[in-house]
Amino acid sequence: MKVQVCIIGGGPSGLLLSQLLHRQGIETVVLEKHTRDHVLGRIRAGVLEHGFAALMREAGCGERMDREGERHHGFLIAHAGGRMDRVDLHRYSGGNSVLVYGQTELTRDLYDGRETSGAATMFEAEGVALHDITSPRPWVSYRSRGEPCRVDCDYIVGADGFHGMSRHSIPRDVLREYERVYPFGWLGVLSRTPPVSPELIYVRHERGFALCSLRSQVLSRYYVQVPLSDRAAAWSDEAFWAELRRRLPAEVAARLITGPSIEKSIAPLRSFVAEPMRHGRLFLAGDAAHIVPPTGAKGLNSAGADIHYLYHAMRAHYRHNDDTGLEAYSQKALTRVWQAQRFSWWMTAMLHRFPDNGSYDDRLQQAELSYLFSSESALASLAENYVGLPY
Ligand code: APR
Numbered sequence: 001m002k003v004q005v006c007i008i009g010g011g012p013s014g015l016l017l018s019q020l021l022h023r024q025g026i027e028t029v030v031l032e033k034h035t036r037d038h039v040l041g042r043i044r045a046g047v048l049e050h051g052f053a054a055l056m057r058e059a060g061c062g063e064r065m066d067r068e069g070e071r072h073h074g075f076l077i078a079h080a081g082g083r084m085d086r087v088d089l090h091r092y093s094g095g096n097s098v099l100v101y102g103q104t105e106l107t108r109d110l111y112d113g114r115e116t117s118g119a120a121t122m123f124e125a126e127g128v129a130l131h132d133i134t135s136p137r138p139w140v141s142y143r144s145r146g147e148p149c150r151v152d153c154d155y156i157v158g159a160d161g162f163h164g165m166s167r168h169s170i171p172r173d174v175l176r177e178y179e180r181v182y183p184f185g186w187l188g189v190l191s192r193t194p195p196v197s198p199e200l201i202y203v204r205h206e207r208g209f210a211l212c213s214l215r216s217q218v219l220s221r222y223y224v225q226v227p228l229s230d231r232a233a234a235w236s237d238e239a240f241w242a243e244l245r246r247r248l249p250a251e252v253a254a255r256l257i258t259g260p261s262i263e264k265s266i267a268p269l270r271s272f273v274a275e276p277m278r279h280g281r282l283f284l285a286g287d288a289a290h291i292v293p294p295t296g297a298k299g300l301n302s303a304g305a306d307i308h309y310l311y312h313a314m315r316a317h318y319r320h321n322d323d324t325g326l327e328a329y330s331q332k333a334l335t336r337v338w339q340a341q342r343f344s345w346w347m348t349a350m351l352h353r354f355p356d357n358g359s360y361d362d363r364l365q366q367a368e369l370s371y372l373f374s375s376e377s378a379l380a381s382l383a384e385n386y387v388g389l390p391y
Pocket residue numbers: 008009010011012013014031032033034039044045103125128159160161162163164165285286287288299300301303
């Protein structure tokens with residue numbers, strides 16, 4: 001097979017880029033290791049920056065998102081003995097907001113979009129390997145049902161997530177990795193119950209962080225911080241609800257409606273960046289190049305910024321023979337990636353209980369929160385990052 005751009009990975013990054021390029025008449029193929037059902041079985045965060053939502057519309061896949069997604073103009077932070085303060089995103093970010101719409105639904109919309117437009121996806125592509133990435137004629141090999149296959153292309157995009165192989169095709173003496181692993185995880189529960197609050201509540205509590213989120217008015221998503229040694233299976237639904245209640249302010253806990261969990265899992269928290277994001281004709285995008293802890297909901301949104309830069313760079317290349325965007329991609333993407341890293345680290349550090357922290361660190365967290373809610377500038381800084389820095 002011969003295409004202009006071969007995309008490795010059928011997660012939101014790869015699908016969104018493919019759909020955007022397809023609409024510009026640029027030929028792509030997506031090679032996905034798993035089945036569509038497997039990809040759609042993953043539950044992930046669901047807060048979209050306005051820039052990400054605009055990309056979904058440009059890809060022709062934003063209709064259901066605009067219909068079913070909820071626009072949020074603020075969120076709450078519970079701290080200091082049950083006190084709750086609101087971050088007014090609208091007011092402090094110059095009229096912006098975020099869209100609450102689950103990543104699973106968004107990925108489904110992207111798959112439906114490509115089926116309608118006839119864009120090619122190879123599912124269950126095994127043993128994907130990249131070849132000649134620093135030559136003008138790179139190519140990709142893989143196996144489909146045991147049969148060897150080959151894709152010749154102009155460019156390869158590695159959008160195969162944190163555990164993918166694309167990043168490892170960059171020579172060891174070129175690739176630099178920066179990482180911080182946090183000493184706790186998030187135990188998440190999805191339940192078919194009405195959300196406890198119309199807006200998200202981030203909770204700092206002496207027993208550990210908690211988050212009340214939602215997918216719709218009948219589907220809730222809750223999290224509690226747990227030690228990495230915990231196993232999700234060892235947490236009964238009752239134990240989860242009891243722990244969440246303990247961490248919520250009393251009036252919120254009193255109106256929490258519980259029910260059986262539909263999904264329950266523990267996600268470790270990690271900050272990670274790989275540099276550079278381009279080597280020869282290979283471009284990395286999304287989780288393949290960077291990971292954030294979920295506290296600021298920046299994972300998917302950071303991936304969206306990469307796709308924005310890459311889409312415009314490739315369009316300029318194919319339309320106008322202009323390679324400045326491709327040349328600048330790694331540096332431009334990384335500048336924004338590090339801003340998302342900083343913000344996610346800051347939100348995480350402010351709201352979690354760190355096992356090694358003493359009373360001094362505890363006081364610092366309290367001071368950070370009391371400063372935040374006493375300063376218009378601090379609130380504006382939080383709000384502009386939460387709704388998304390400009391591309
Ligand atoms: N060959 C082909 N596909 C692969 C390979 C491989 N060797 N390895 C992984 N993949 C596929 C995975 O099965 C997955 O579907 O690549 C896809 C990567 O998708 P994601 O992990 O969702 O990464 P990305 O598309 O960058 O999405 C970023 O998803 O992980 C969240 O927090 C993250 O919200 C952010 C968003």
